[in-house]
Amino acid sequence: MRRMSTTVEFAQTSELRDIHATDRLGPYLSRMWARRQYTWYVSASELRARQITTVLGNLWHLLNPALSIGVYFLIFGLLLDTTRGVENFMLFLTIGLFIFQYTQRITVTGANSIIGNIGLLKAIRFPRALLPVTSSLTETLTSLPTFAIIYVMAVLTGEQFRWTWLLLPLILAVQFFFNTGTAFISARVTTHFRDTTQILPFIFRLLLYASGVIFAADAYVSPDLKWLFIANPMYCYIELGRWSIMGGSLGESLVLSALAWTVAIFIGGFLWFRAAEERYARD
């Protein structure tokens, strides 16, 4: 029996590429771009699947947020009366909750984007960052009706039209990039610790109270501690959303903080996610 000689000649290998070498950023992004139809297709069909599986279908996308607004309004608006410093508490709550839930939904769905696609990951090599981006787009499409509710609620509660109403989509677009960044992070964290999906709801519950969703931070928090809120991206997006619909003053630091967080989390999240690119298909 002949032992395999170790002097195999590795000639003319210049046209081949090392399968284990991570792509440089440029080719990686263009490979993602070439697969953009995957993102659209999955988001659209996921949306359709969700509509079919519940009896009330599409209506739930509206009923669910409306019910949660009702619950919070009942408890915090009527029973506990945390409306200090807020004129239109119903609208205040609606904007706060919907903007908050936008990030929450994407982060939670993003957490499942790798571990829920093992079959695909094991069969086909494609830029893994496609999966969190797809979750992000899916949840954005799901959230569109809730954003429409904000305008409906503004009209119903007698808010005067301002030109800044037109800025809300822009604010949400900025938030989309932040959310995609959190999806990158939660997707990778979940591959290290499966229990992340169990812990996330509690983190978001804590954040809900720390982000001034159900009370006006200005009325409850001493000015010394105001920086804590401004350093919180969720608070910034919520306040920007409220400013665009309800008016009032807008601090420069709030805008800067929101933009800085968006850039940092989106780019940082992407790079951190990609650093583990080769590991995602493993058990």
Place this chain on the structure above:
Amino acid sequence: MTETAVNRASLTGGAPPLSLSVEHVDVKYRVYEDQVLNAKELFGRGFRSRRSTVIHAVRDVSFTVEVGEAVGVIGANGSGKSTLLRAIAGLQSVAAGRVLVRGEPHLLGVGAALKPQLSGYRNVMLGGLAMGMERDEVEALVPTVADFSGLGDAMRRPMNTYSSGMRARLAFSIATLQIPDVLLIDEALAVGDRDFRQRSLDRIKQIREDAGTVLMVTHNLSEIRQTCSRCLWMREGELIQDGPVDEVLEAYDQDRAGA
């Protein structure tokens, strides 16, 4: 089309170019032991890392494959064949050495489903789009897939309702939607019926003619005789022999008879 697809027209004249170069590859991975601990042990040790063993699954394996070649891989269970294929697909990291590939490899494993809860049709779409094909392109291929896989109306049913043969047939169809640059088949044909196996082997021939490269792990030696021009024999992670099919199979048979 995949951006890495080779301009196949330029690959004529002279010696066939290489499609795959596996150079002194070592693969090690860690497996965790499943241990039942009582309460005392759980608190004493259970919070520290689990007990694990490092498996040295592939040892210094080197070979090259030319464009358009079909190579069979044989060896006993646990000889590192599947691990080698996963390493070539880029799905298992190597401890040493390197794997150079022309174009995109596609691994076809046993019982493979991309998304079991989705219908066969959606799996075809997902697979095609993830490979970087255009949506229209994939949609146009769906009837061909339904026909080739023999699934017909079952294409609309979730894949987790399929029999293992149906799953294998669909997975093979997805993997060969396009002529893959390098197709790695890990016993994926074994569960198909005779008729489907024959069609798959015909398809593999076609892939070779279109300059695709095929590496197949199988225990069905007649499949290798029928399809491959070359054969690799692995034992305990090492490449024992690399040569023409008849030669290697003969040595393999003698070895088994002796053992």
